[in-house]
Amino acid sequence: MLTKAPSLTWAEVDLEAIAANTRAVKRWVGDRVEVIAVVKANAYGHGAVPVARAALSAGASRLAVHRIAEGIALRRAGLEAPILVMAPLLPEEAPEAVRWGLTPTLSMPEAAQALSAAARAAGRILPVHVEVDTGMGRAGLLPAEVLPFLRALQDMDGLSLEGLYTHFATADESDPSFAMRQLRRFEEVIGTLEAAGIRIPLRHAANSAATMRFRAAHFEAVRPGLALYGMRPSREWDPPFPLRPALTLKSRVIRVWTLAPGESVGYGRTFVAHREARMALVPIGYGDGYLRVLSNRGAVLIRGQRAPIRGRVSMDQIVVEVTGIPEVRVGDEVVILGRQGSEEIRAEDLAEWAGTINYEITTLISPRVPRLYRSGETLRPEGAPAEAAPSPFAIP
Numbered sequence: 001m002l003t004k005a006p007s008l009t010w011a012e013v014d015l016e017a018i019a020a021n022t023r024a025v026k027r028w029v030g031d032r033v034e035v036i037a038v039v040k041a042n043a044y045g046h047g048a049v050p051v052a053r054a055a056l057s058a059g060a061s062r063l064a065v066h067r068i069a070e071g072i073a074l075r076r077a078g079l080e081a082p083i084l085v086m087a088p089l090l091p092e093e094a095p096e097a098v099r100w101g102l103t104p105t106l107s108m109p110e111a112a113q114a115l116s117a118a119a120r121a122a123g124r125i126l127p128v129h130v131e132v133d134t135g136m137g138r139a140g141l142l143p144a145e146v147l148p149f150l151r152a153l154q155d156m157d158g159l160s161l162e163g164l165y166t167h168f169a170t171a172d173e174s175d176p177s178f179a180m181r182q183l184r185r186f187e188e189v190i191g192t193l194e195a196a197g198i199r200i201p202l203r204h205a206a207n208s209a210a211t212m213r214f215r216a217a218h219f220e221a222v223r224p225g226l227a228l229y230g231m232r233p234s235r236e237w238d239p240p241f242p243l244r245p246a247l248t249l250k251s252r253v254i255r256v257w258t259l260a261p262g263e264s265v266g267y268g269r270t271f272v273a274h275r276e277a278r279m280a281l282v283p284i285g286y287g288d289g290y291l292r293v294l295s296n297r298g299a300v301l302i303r304g305q306r307a308p309i310r311g312r313v314s315m316d317q318i319v320v321e322v323t324g325i326p327e328v329r330v331g332d333e334v335v336i337l338g339r340q341g342s343e344e345i346r347a348e349d350l351a352e353w354a355g356t357i358n359y360e361i362t363t364l365i366s367p368r369v370p371r372l373y374r375s376g377e378t379l380r381p382e383g384a385p386a387e388a389a390p391s392p393f394a395i396p
């Protein structure tokens with residue numbers, strides 16, 4: 001039983017799993033291909049700074065985030081690796097991008113000019129990347145726009161064109177044909193640039209799925225997120241190397257009671273007991289990122305067994321049925337996501353129950369849930385010194 005918990009509900013992130021997954025990706029792509037660790041959205045909910053450190057120590061050489069503010073947070077924490085910001089840069093963001101030495105993605109002339117001016121004013125040369133929209137239909141320049149844009153960039157001081165990239169829309173799907181079409185379009189753009197005498201040192205395209213499936217998409221760097229967290233890109237095929245899920249979401253039982261026949265649980269009375277049932281209250285709800293759509297659908301692990309959710313998920317709590325686990329007591333540890341004994345609930349399971357994707361399951365874990373970082377047997381909050389002993393969060 002848990003005697004000193006950090007909070008009613010908390011997440012444990014296994015940094016050795018992040019490192020092992022990063023090493024597995026690095027082994028898969030080989031020495032000549034760089035790994036850009038995608039740590040946007042708080043590293044898919046795992047905590048950007050500790051995850052970035054673990055990935056860099058295990059073979060990643062660069063980081064990628066979506067927004068300037070995410071890059072600044074990593075710099076403030078002392079991370080010095082190159083940080084690619086994948087959102088198209090806005091002109092007004094240029095001074096901050098230069099000040100924090102971030103690597104912006106450029107796709108409009110006004111932003112390029114503003115960045116050039118900011119870099120010149122600071123006496124710096126800033127590496128930049130350009131994204132090509134080969135079929136994702138989201139961000140980036142269309143293939144025909146790339147050459148004129150890069151020609152214009154060549155005339156701007158303070159900028160150095162380091163990278164060209166694209167992003168796949170369907171790399172996770174069994175049918176590779178659209179991904180291959182995107183790859184061909186990307187290669188055509190590269191061919192056009194080379195014919196015009198423009199060589200780009202760092203070309204990258206592959207998310208986790210494409211890293212695993214399409215060697216031709218590795219170029220000089222791959223850009224995985226999901227795989228680093230030990231999550232699977234697809235239900236349709238198995239990853240070619242083992243992945244270790246890095247995040248466990250835990251809570252504990254705070255009430256146990258008997259529900260009489262005819263009595264109900266929660267808002268809307270969506271669960272009514274037909275016979276006497278033992279119920280347990282667990283303090284996790286949609287305010288923690290536990291999706292309300294899991295009402296009457298999800299399950300948790302207590303004493304190594306599955307306990308189904310009864311009634312609606314509230315903001316702060318759920319009720320689970322423990323009739324089949326009579327030993328359950330107040331204080332028992334509850335695993336919402338992760339392994340307990342021989343049972344496991346993966347992000348992929350929660351995603352299936354909720355009709356969504358594993359990315360959303362971990363990314364939505366809210367700031368109210370403290371993250372603790374596991375290294376061997378020790379668990380500590382972000383930033384706590386390694387020698388802090390004994391940890392107030394130790395689980396006896």
Ligand SMILES: Cc1ncc(COP(=O)(O)O)c(C=O)c1O
Binds near residue numbers: 226233
């Ligand atoms: C542009 C870009 N590159 C790379 C990634 C990483 O993808 P994944 O987590 O599937 O590996 C993402 C994630 O959504 C992305 O938006």
